[in-house]
Amino acid sequence: MKTTGKTIITLFIMLVCGISYAENINRPESENYINGVTSLNNGDIENAYKYLNAEIENNPDNGYAHCYMALICNACNDVVLAMHAVNSSIELIPENDTEYRSFAYYTRSILWGNIGKWENAINDISESISINPNDAESYKTRAEMYVNTKHYEEAIEDLNHALSINSNTDVTDLMMKLIESVPTEELAEKVTNVMGLMSLK
Numbered sequence: 001m002k003t004t005g006k007t008i009i010t011l012f013i014m015l016v017c018g019i020s021y022a023e024n025i026n027r028p029e030s031e032n033y034i035n036g037v038t039s040l041n042n043g044d045i046e047n048a049y050k051y052l053n054a055e056i057e058n059n060p061d062n063g064y065a066h067c068y069m070a071l072i073c074n075a076c077n078d079v080v081l082a083m084h085a086v087n088s089s090i091e092l093i094p095e096n097d098t099e100y101r102s103f104a105y106y107t108r109s110i111l112w113g114n115i116g117k118w119e120n121a122i123n124d125i126s127e128s129i130s131i132n133p134n135d136a137e138s139y140k141t142r143a144e145m146y147v148n149t150k151h152y153e154e155a156i157e158d159l160n161h162a163l164s165i166n167s168n169t170d171v172t173d174l175m176m177k178l179i180e181s182v183p184t185e186e187l188a189e190k191v192t193n194v195m196g197l198m199s200l201k
Contacts, residue, residue, distance in 0.1 A: 025094060025096060025097050027064060027097075028055075028059070028062050028064055028065065030055060030058070030059060030062075032051045032052070032054045032055035032058065033051070033052070033055045033059075033062060033064070033065055035047075035051040036048050036049075036050075036051030036052035036055060036065065036068060037068065039051060040052075040068060040071070040072070045072055045075055045076070048068070048072055049069075049072050052065050052068050052069050052072065053069070056069065061092055062092070063088065063089045063090075063091065063092025063093035063094075063100075063104075064089070064093065064100060066085045066086070066088040066089040066092060067085070067086065067089035067093065067100065067103065067104050067107065069081075069085040070082045070083075070085035070086035070089060070104075070107055070108075070111070071107065073085055074107075074110070074111060074114075079111060079114065079115060082111055083108070083111055086104060086107050086108045086111060087108070089104045089107075090104045090105065090108065098131050098132055099132065101131055102128045102129075102131040102132035102135065102138070103128070105124045105125070105127045105128035105131065106124070106125060106128040106138060106141070108124045109121045109122070109123075109124035109125035109128065109141070109145075110141070112124060113145060113148075118145060118148060118149045121145050122142060122145050122146070122149070125138060125141055125142045125145065126142065129142065134165055135165070136161075136162040136163070136165040136166035136169045137162075137169070139158040139159070139161045139162035139165070140158070140159065140162045140169055140171055140174065142154075142158050143155040143156075143158035143159045143162065143171075143174060144174055146158065147174065147177055147178055147181060150181075152178065152181065152182050152183075152187050153187070153190075155174075155178060156178070156187070156190050156191060156194060159171050159174065159175070159178075159194050160194055163194070171194075175191060175194065175195055178191050179191050179192075179195075
């Protein structure tokens with residue numbers, strides 16, 4: 001699996017737009033942080049980096065800023081800095097902010113996957129799912145990781161789960177990859193059954 005920086009930033013923007021603010025969670029409102037988020041949402045990575053870097057210098061315990069910075073570093077192909085930033089975000093984002101903690105683990109799983117560390121990637125995406133079990137995209141992502149590691153039964157199960165959460169989840173390419181990869185007729189039939197579910201949506 002190779003997830004681009006553009007893809008992961010798009011996913012994070014989708015997450016931010018869809019997040020409902022839970023009670024008793026105080027998310028940052030500093031000027032540098034807000035400007036950094038706004039710049040990133042506008043696709044202005046250079047200014048996003050400038051503002052978020054200033055935010056982290058002034059408020060090093062802002063785990064949300066670290067999570068955004070991980071996305072920027074990933075987009076710039078700096079895996080080491082991206083990993084450092086996401087590790088900080090996991091340490092600092094409050095336990096009760098499940099949306100952001102889930103995405104922080106999701107982000108780190110993508111970073112592990114980008115360098116082929118599949119066991120670590122699957123562990124982190126599984127943690128993301130345990131925190132937020134109703135995100136179809138996370139199940140789809142883990143299914144792709146399972147395909148890459150030839151755990152086909154698990155991949156099929158995750159795709160079924162993704163579609164049960166959101167029948168509009170786009171799994172077509174992954175399904176085609178699965179049908180070409182599964183080693184037995186029994187598994188091929190299971191994939192076909194999932195494809196049948198897609199046709200009903």
